[in-house]
Amino acid sequence: MTAKVKIKIEDVTKVFANNAGEHQQALASVDLAVYDNEFICLLGASGCGKTTLLNLMAGFESVSSGTIFIDDKPVLKPHPQYQTIFQNYGLFPWRTVEENVEYGLEVKGVSLEERRAKAAGYIEMVGLEKFRNSHPHQLSGGMQQRVAIARALAVEPEVLFMDEPFGALDALTRFRMQDEITRIWQENKQTIVFVTHDIDEAVFLADRIVIMSPYPGRIKTILPVPMGRPRDRTDYDFIKIRDRIFNEFELTVKKELDYYI
Numbered sequence: 001m002t003a004k005v006k007i008k009i010e011d012v013t014k015v016f017a018n019n020a021g022e023h024q025q026a027l028a029s030v031d032l033a034v035y036d037n038e039f040i041c042l043l044g045a046s047g048c049g050k051t052t053l054l055n056l057m058a059g060f061e062s063v064s065s066g067t068i069f070i071d072d073k074p075v076l077k078p079h080p081q082y083q084t085i086f087q088n089y090g091l092f093p094w095r096t097v098e099e100n101v102e103y104g105l106e107v108k109g110v111s112l113e114e115r116r117a118k119a120a121g122y123i124e125m126v127g128l129e130k131f132r133n134s135h136p137h138q139l140s141g142g143m144q145q146r147v148a149i150a151r152a153l154a155v156e157p158e159v160l161f162m163d164e165p166f167g168a169l170d171a172l173t174r175f176r177m178q179d180e181i182t183r184i185w186q187e188n189k190q191t192i193v194f195v196t197h198d199i200d201e202a203v204f205l206a207d208r209i210v211i212m213s214p215y216p217g218r219i220k221t222i223l224p225v226p227m228g229r230p231r232d233r234t235d236y237d238f239i240k241i242r243d244r245i246f247n248e249f250e251l252t253v254k255k256e257l258d259y260y261i
């Protein structure tokens with residue numbers, strides 16, 4: 001059985017114009033198929049167009065040429081079934097955790113009783129039952145990001161776009177969030193497109209890693225990660241894949257030592 005393509009990117013370019021009228025090509029001839037239920041990481045150095053590509057898929061920006069399809073329909077604007085989670089959480093500071101998580105359901109016109117019940121389930125999924133009535137400023141960064149994840153999941157999206165969602169977190173919280181998003185993805189089976197510049201994060205999370213290069217942004221290599229889950233960051237296979245990526249970025253030290261005197 002062949003997997004169903006969820007997102008199809010065909011020969012996409014993106015050119016931005018700055019205030020001086022100069023053009024900057026952020027993306028050049030990008031082709032990519034993302035399969036249903038797949039976890040894809042877009043990996044690359046700053047400026048290689050990861051966020052631009054994500055914003056095009058999510059419908060926040062429009063392509064300069066080429067086409068992006070989700071479920072065979074061209075992406076023209078954001079869609080409630082495709083949720084985006086940002087690095088800065090994007091929570092409403094005046095709303096409690098519960099009210100934040102209910103937001104998308106409220107927009108959809110779901111009754112108060114039903115959205116309370118649904119929100120409670122997702123708040124429990126991210127382990128924040130005790131903080132249901134807290135406001136975002138009373139929570140740590142990791143907890144706020146969990147609220148953002150619960151809020152996105154509450155509308156039962158088919159696709160989750162995540163733009164460096166754990167970038168502002170300390171290393172240990174980041175590991176915990178990586179465990180958590182893996183578990184949530186395994187339970188819910190959405191399609192996830194996750195932007196990161198952290199090589200270990202990509203190897204820990206992705207089914208396939210899309211390695212991008214800059215000036216202009218393009219796909220350099222697509223690397224499958226044929227490892228089960230949960231993944232062990234100290235495992236031999238993990239380190240082997242990580243080393244391959246270091247090689248792709250030419251970050252390995254060449255050991256051409258002369259041993260004679």
Ligand SMILES: Nc1ncnc2c1ncn2[C@@H]1O[C@H](COP(=O)(O)OP(=O)(O)OP(=O)(O)O)[C@@H](O)[C@H]1O
Pocket residue numbers: 016017018024025026044045046047048049050051052053197217
């Ligand atoms: N709105 C914009 N106007 C003009 N240029 C832009 C705009 N957005 C992005 N760019 C340019 O497009 C290129 C790609 O930017 P993008 O933010 O997509 O890269 P990135 O890989 O996500 O980088 P980072 O990891 O730093 O977020 C950069 O050269 C950037 O300056």
